[in-house]
Amino acid sequence: MSAGTLVIGLGGMLASLALLIWLAYRGWSVLLLAPLCAMLAALISGEPVLAHWTQTFMSSTGRFLAQFFPLFLLGSLFGKLMEDSGSVDAVARLMIDKLGTRHALVAVVLGGALVTYGGVSLFVAFFVLAPMAQSLFRSANIPRRLMPAAIMLGTATFTMSALPGTPALQNAIPMPFFGTTPFAAPGLGVIASLVMAGFGLWWLGRAAAAARRNGEGFVEPDNGGADDEDRGKSSLVRERASLAQAFDPAEIGNGAAASDHAGPPSPFAALAPLVVVVAMNFVMNVVVFPRIDASYLAEPRWGSTTLSAVAGVWGVSVALALGIIVLVALNRARLGALRESVDAGANASVLPVLSVGSLVGYGAVIAALPAFEAVRDWVLGIGGGPLVSLAVATNLLAGLTGSASGGLTIALDALGGTYMQLAAQHGINPDLLHRVAVMSSGTLDSLPHNGAVVTLLAVCGSTHRESYRDLVVVSIVGALIALGVVIVLGSLFGSF
Structure with a gap:
C-alpha cells in the first residue's frame, strides 16, 4: 500500500468515526448512522461499498445478534419483571432499612450492587x-450532586466488569473469543472489585465530609424530581442509552406496577x-458444562463450533431463564398484568x-x-506486552x-484472534485476557457522551456540571486503578 493510499484510508476512517460520534451525540439513531458512516469509510478507501454493506456489515451484525440476542432478551425480561413485581424496590429498601441514614452512601452503593x-x-x-x-x-442532608456517583458506583463498575460471575453483557462478550466462562480469573476479579468499591466509597465519603464542613447540604431539584421518568425517556437520552446497556428506557413505564x-x-x-441467577450461572459453567459431552457441536448443522465457544452464553441464559421462573412463581400475585410486563421486557431488548x-x-x-492494518500494528506495538495493548485498544474504542x-466487541472482532496467538506465545491464560478486556471496556466508556451517564444524570435531576466530576472519579479513575492492579498482578502471578 502506498503512503498516499494509506493516508487517504486513515483519513476516511477518522472522518467516518468523527461523523458517527458527533451525530450520535446529537441524538441521531446509530441504526442508520453506523452503516452510513461505514460505507463512507469504504468509499473513501476505494473499497466496494455494496459488498461491504451486505457481506461485511450485515454479516458481522448478524453474528452479533446470533450470539448475544438471548442475553439481551432474557436480561431485559428479568429486569422488567423484577421492577414490575416490586422486587428491585424491596431489595433497595432492605439495604436502606438495614444501614439507615448514617450509612446512606453505603446503602445506595450496596443496593445497586x-x-x-x-x-x-x-x-x-x-x-x-x-x-x-x-x-x-435528603434525610442525611448529603448533597444531591453526589447521587449519580453513588448509584453509578454500585451499578456500573465492579458488578459490571470485575466481580466474577456477573451476568452483565460485557462479561459475556469475550467468552466466544477466548473460550472462557463468566468466572474467568475470579481471584483477580474479587481484588479488582474491592479496589473499585473501596476507592469509590472513600472518595464519596471524603466528598460528603467536605460538603458538611462547608455547610453544603441537600438541595431539591428545580422540578422537585417530578419529571425524572419523562426526562429519562426522552428521545435524545433513549438513543444514547440504547448503546450503553441492554434495556430500552422507553419501556420503563410500560407493563404494570x-x-x-x-x-x-x-x-x-x-x-x-x-x-438463583448467580448460583445457576456458577453451577452451569463450573459444574455442568465441564462434565457433558458436546462433541456434536462440531457437526456442520450446529455451526461447527465448540462447547467453549457457546458455554458462557448458554450458562447465563439458563441462569436468567430459571431466575425468571422463580420470580414469577414467587410474585405471581404482584404481577397483575403479566403479559404486559413480559411484552415490555421483550420489547426493551x-x-x-x-x-x-x-x-x-x-x-x-x-x-x-486495508488502512486498518496500520492501526492494528500500532496497537500491537504498544509497550508493556499484550495485556497493556489489549487494555489500551479496548479503552479507546469504548471511549x-x-x-x-x-467497543469491546469491535476490539475483539478485530484483534481477538491475534491476542489469543500472543497469549499462547507469552504463556498468558485466556482467563486473564478475558478479565482485562472486560475491565478495560468499563473505564473510558463513562465519558460525557455515554448513554448510561446521560440517563443517570437525567433521572437524578442533575447535570454534568454538578455531578460529573465525582462520577468520573468513581467510575473512571477507580476502574483504571483496579485495571492497573489486575495487569500488574496478572503479569507477575498469572491468572487466579
Whole structure:
C-alpha cells in the first residue's frame, strides 16, 4: 500500500468515526448512522461499498445478534419483571432499612450492587434507585450532586466488569473469543472489585465530609424530581442509552406496577431470583458444562463450533431463564398484568441489541479496510506486552463509541484472534485476557457522551456540571486503578 493510499484510508476512517460520534451525540439513531458512516469509510478507501454493506456489515451484525440476542432478551425480561413485581424496590429498601441514614452512601452503593449482580438491567436499577437515593440523601442532608456517583458506583463498575460471575453483557462478550466462562480469573476479579468499591466509597465519603464542613447540604431539584421518568425517556437520552446497556428506557413505564393488594415482596421473594441467577450461572459453567459431552457441536448443522465457544452464553441464559421462573412463581400475585410486563421486557431488548449490533457492523467494516492494518500494528506495538495493548485498544474504542459492549466487541472482532496467538506465545491464560478486556471496556466508556451517564444524570435531576466530576472519579479513575492492579498482578502471578 502506498503512503498516499494509506493516508487517504486513515483519513476516511477518522472522518467516518468523527461523523458517527458527533451525530450520535446529537441524538441521531446509530441504526442508520453506523452503516452510513461505514460505507463512507469504504468509499473513501476505494473499497466496494455494496459488498461491504451486505457481506461485511450485515454479516458481522448478524453474528452479533446470533450470539448475544438471548442475553439481551432474557436480561431485559428479568429486569422488567423484577421492577414490575416490586422486587428491585424491596431489595433497595432492605439495604436502606438495614444501614439507615448514617450509612446512606453505603446503602445506595450496596443496593445497586446487589440488584445488578443478580441480573437486573442497569437502567431498571437507575429508575428504582434514584428516588430512593434522593429520599435517603435528603434525610442525611448529603448533597444531591453526589447521587449519580453513588448509584453509578454500585451499578456500573465492579458488578459490571470485575466481580466474577456477573451476568452483565460485557462479561459475556469475550467468552466466544477466548473460550472462557463468566468466572474467568475470579481471584483477580474479587481484588479488582474491592479496589473499585473501596476507592469509590472513600472518595464519596471524603466528598460528603467536605460538603458538611462547608455547610453544603441537600438541595431539591428545580422540578422537585417530578419529571425524572419523562426526562429519562426522552428521545435524545433513549438513543444514547440504547448503546450503553441492554434495556430500552422507553419501556420503563410500560407493563404494570406491582398489585397493591398483594403487598410488597418479602425479602425472600425479592432476593431469591437474584440468588438463583448467580448460583445457576456458577453451577452451569463450573459444574455442568465441564462434565457433558458436546462433541456434536462440531457437526456442520450446529455451526461447527465448540462447547467453549457457546458455554458462557448458554450458562447465563439458563441462569436468567430459571431466575425468571422463580420470580414469577414467587410474585405471581404482584404481577397483575403479566403479559404486559413480559411484552415490555421483550420489547426493551430490541433497540439496544440492534443498536449495538450496528455499531459492531461498523467496526467490522473499519477492520476490513486495508488502512486498518496500520492501526492494528500500532496497537500491537504498544509497550508493556499484550495485556497493556489489549487494555489500551479496548479503552479507546469504548471511549470513542461511548459503549462498553460496542467497543469491546469491535476490539475483539478485530484483534481477538491475534491476542489469543500472543497469549499462547507469552504463556498468558485466556482467563486473564478475558478479565482485562472486560475491565478495560468499563473505564473510558463513562465519558460525557455515554448513554448510561446521560440517563443517570437525567433521572437524578442533575447535570454534568454538578455531578460529573465525582462520577468520573468513581467510575473512571477507580476502574483504571483496579485495571492497573489486575495487569500488574496478572503479569507477575498469572491468572487466579
